Amino acid sequence: MSKQEFTITVYTENQVGLLNRIAIIFSRRKINIESMNTSPSEVEGIHRFTIVVNETEEVIKKLARQIEKQVEVLKAYYNTGDEIVWQELALYKVSTDEIAEKVKVERLLREYGARAVAIRKDYTIFETTGHREETDRLVKFLEPLGLIEFVRSARVAIIKASEGFHEKLRQFERQEPGEELVENEFLGQNEEIFTM
Amino acid sequence: MQSTLQQPQKVASPTKTETISGSEAVLKALLAEKVDTLFGYPGGAIMPIYDALYDYREKLQHILVRHEQGAIHAAQGYARSSGRVGVVFTTSGPGATNLVTGLADAMIDSTPVVCITGQVFAHLLGTDAFQETDVINITTPVTKWNYQVTDATELPHVLAKAFYIARSGRPGPVLIDISKNAQLQKFEYEGYTPCDHIRSYRPKPIVRKEYLEEAAKLINAAEKPFVVFGQGVVLGNAEKEFLRFIEKAGIPAAWTIMGLSALPTDHPLNVGMLGMHGNYGPNVLTNECDVLIAVGMRFDDRVTGRLDKYAKQAKVIHLDIDPAEIDKNVKTTVPVWGDCKETLPLLTKLVDQKVYPQWLDTFNKYKKDEEAICIHPEKNPEGDVLSMAEVIAALNELTKGDAVIVTDVGQHQMVACRYAHFNKTRSNITSGGLGTMGFALPAAIGAKFGAPERQVIAVIGDGGFQMTIQELGTVMQNKVDIKILILNNHFLGMVRQWQQLFNEKRYSFVDIESPDFVQVAKGYHIDGFATDKREALKAALKTMLDHNGAYLLEVSVGKEDNVFPMVPQGCSVSEIRLK
Structure with a gap:
């Protein structure tokens, strides 16, 4: 099994220290986190971590189980790139003079899907949202023009097949959660699984 | 209104x-x-x-x-x-x-x-x-x-x-x-309300009928089934359920050191200890069984040896309460998630009543070889120098397997686990996973408070004892009635054994000097005795056990004795060495 990019989505309680608990699951195994984002989720009071890691599926599965084992974690999912819709946001600061002199700004905005979020006498800040290649393209373009500052956010992702967490949470709140919560990946794969 | x-x-x-x-x-x-x-x-x-x-x-x-x-x-x-x-x-x-x-x-x-x-x-x-x-x-x-x-x-x-x-x-x-x-x-x-539910925490996975059925099918079709069990049986208070399961299914069972004492030593289906210093049969036959049923154990590397040569021929059924353990080390054919207190009786219902005389005999055959090459010579050493195994064997005769044995870490731990007899569960207390030297003395103190009616014996090496020797003060002040049996080989024995076997006897900082342990105990007003004589051993052990209150017995044993059998690190369990 070769390494590939996986996006792990974790639904958690909002608790101090949980970020560390989750982060050390990776660092203990010397696995580098490509990006990590924490934010509210569709359910009030439930937080959502989005973690990007390059690993084999076998390792990712074990990581997801270790994450889910944490007391304050409700659920961990992992997905490949084609199972999610994802975006990253990037900000670029350039000299206003430089841009005004050398570039047709409207072309820049159109071609790179960029927006100017601040325009001042001395500098201008552009923003783009998209996949890594898209935000990188603008870096390449702006570098010769003296890119002063660049920053890119962690990935945020929506799982295409997910029906959200509201119903799940109701299940979790019950003393005896239903079977569907187990989401056992062995189920329905008897042929594959019951042979070595 | x-x-x-x-x-x-x-x-x-x-x-x-x-x-x-x-x-x-x-x-x-x-x-x-x-x-x-x-x-x-x-x-x-x-x-x-x-x-x-x-x-x-x-x-x-x-x-x-x-x-x-x-x-x-x-x-x-x-x-x-x-x-x-x-x-x-x-x-x-x-x-x-x-x-x-x-x-x-x-x-x-x-x-x-x-x-x-x-x-x-x-x-x-x-x-x-x-x-x-x-x-x-x-x-x-x-x-x-x-x-x-x-x-x-x-x-x-x-x-x-x-x-x-x-x-x-x-x-x-x-x-x-x-x-x-x-x-x-x-x-x-406003008072105290005990907690019985946390929404983000599921202590037990839901038991799935279809897996139990699938597991039972494999077991019923098996010709050489083998049960390996760990502490999960003890933690789940499922000793009885476990016993019923193996007795009905007629399957030989071997234990990890954390599972030791969950099944009485002399039970006919108890085939011994797994792992690096475990018994010959259970290790070799792990690689010959057709269905391996793991109950409440986590396939630690000290148990499995080389993983890519571990039970590859077998279908693996894994009963565990922790979903993260399934497939962590050994690929499972049928996972039986759940508390074994619940899953074992359900499985017992589904399996056929059976016996495997021939298969069980294979274990006995290996046992005979091990008896001849390891066990007998260890228990009956030539010469005057005492061996750890004969001390534990002598202890068994006196305790009849009723005592709680708390061990530290190292050679004495492996020997105690291999040779100590147990009739009752929760009788073997040792640092299994972490291998913490210095564990035994304080753990024995706690064990005595946890089971005051039982005889508690701490078996400790000369190295580990010196790591938490200060707890003799706790024994003294609280009059904790524990027996401390020091097996002193004047070496950090396990490391020395490895240095002998794998580092050409380059004994690098394993030569440890000890104080006069009996005198140290005296300083804490704890009675004690030291011996290196075979003829004095039995009486000394008896004096220790009969003593009213804490007692320390130091027994000097062979300096360069090794623990065998041994699965060398990086080797498969079937490459276990008897000498």
């Missing part, structure tokens, strides 16, 4: 409150959780709790240890012998950091422990205050759960959660760090 209707309702269901301090809330929580004994060491940041404890000293027995590591190992011993949650009090800073080894040990061996540590005043957090340390972050990797309380009103709820998490599901250590202001803070106490 509405407001008048609401008024009497409030009065009708009054919550009786009283104003108490955070410290008192802690002690009330312990009483509500039926804690009777705790192990600890006071210090600045936990003084308010100790002050409150002064008024509770009749209800809560506090054992003052000599080092915080001793406190947590004692709590572990208590938990392991009693099946209840061990409780520890220590102060902030060094008091808390001294717990780390014990927490790691309890984490890897799934021992339910609740540690309460004092912390500096909340307004001093992050200022490098005196005895301030970031205990929560230091202990995160070695706790099942931890939490810092800086507001006393949280305490009843947090402690209820702590006990619930520590003991439910796969048990483990929990640490609650309480700032001094929260200990002092007065608040309206």
Whole structure:
């Protein structure tokens, strides 16, 4: 099994220290986190971590189980790139003079899907949202023009097949959660699984 | 109208409150959780709790240890012998950091422990205050759960959660760090409600019928089935259920050292110990069985040896309460998720009543070889020098397998696990996963408090004993009736054995000198005796066991004896060496 990019989505309680608990699951195994984002989720009071890691599926599965084992974690999912819709946001600061002199700004905005979020006498800040290649393209373009500052956010992702967490949470709140919560990946794969 | 209707309702269901301090809330929580004994060491940041404890000293027995590591190992011993949650009090800073080894040990061996540590005043957090340390972050990797309380009103709820998490599901250590202001803070106490549900925490996976059926099918079709079991059987209080299962299915069963004593030693289906220094048959036949049924064990590398040559021919059924254990090390054919207390009876119902005389005979054949090459010579050494195995064998004759044996880590541990007899569960207490030298003495103290009616014997090497030797003070002060059996080979024996076998006898810093242990014990008013004579051994052991109160017996054994069989590191279990 070769390494590939996986996006792990974790639904958690909002608790101090949980970020560390989750982060050390990776660092203990010397696995580098490509990006990590924490934010509210569709359910009030439930937080959502989005973690990007390059690993084999076998390792990712074990990581997801270790994450889910944490007391304050409700659920961990992992997905490949084609199972999610994802975006990253990037900000670029350039000299206003430089841009005004050398570039047709409207072309820049159109071609790179960029927006100017601040325009001042001395500098201008552009923003783009998209996949890594898209935000990188603008870096390449702006570098010769003296890119002063660049920053890119962690990935945020929506799982295409997910029906959200509201119903799940109701299940979790019950003393005896239903079977569907187990989401056992062995189920329905008897042929594959019951042979070595 | 509405407001008048609401008024009497409030009065009708009054919550009786009283104003108490955070410290008192802690002690009330312990009483509500039926804690009777705790192990600890006071210090600045936990003084308010100790002050409150002064008024509770009749209800809560506090054992003052000599080092915080001793406190947590004692709590572990208590938990392991009693099946209840061990409780520890220590102060902030060094008091808390001294717990780390014990927490790691309890984490890897799934021992339910609740540690309460004092912390500096909340307004001093992050200022490098005196005895301030970031205990929560230091202990995160070695706790099942931890939490810092800086507001006393949280305490009843947090402690209820702590006990619930520590003991439910796969048990483990929990640490609650309480700032001094929260200990002092007065608040309206509304009573204590035990916790039985946390929405983000599922202690047990749901038992799935289809897996049990699939597992039973494999077992019923098997010709050479083999059960390997671990501490899960003990933690699930499922010894009876386990026994019924193997007896009905007629399957030979071997144990990891954490599972030892869950099945009586002399049971005809008990085929012995797994792993690096386990028995010959169970190791070799792991690679010959057709269905391997793992119950409450986690396929530790010391058990499996080389993983890519482990039970490759077998279909693997894994019963475990922790979903993260399934497929972690060994690929499972059928996972049976759940508490084995529930899954074993269900499985027993589905399996056919069977016997495998020929298969069982194969184990006996290997046993005979091992008997001839290892066991007999070890128990009956040529020459005058005593062997560890003959000491344990002599001990068996006296205890008849009824004692709790607490072992440290190293050669004596492997020999004790291999040779000690057990009739009763929760009788073998050892540091299995972490391999913590210094575990045995404090753990034996705790084990005695957890099972006061039982004979508790700490079997310790000369190296490990010196790591927590200060706990003799705890034995003295609390008159703890434990027997300390030191098997002294004047070496750090296990490392020496490896250096002999794999490093061309380059004995690098394994030559350890010891004090006169009997004299040291005398200093603590503990009686003792030392011998290296075969003819004195039996009587010396008997004197120790019959002694009223703590006793130390030091037995000098062969300096360069090795523990065999052995699966060398990096080798498959079928490459086990008998010499």
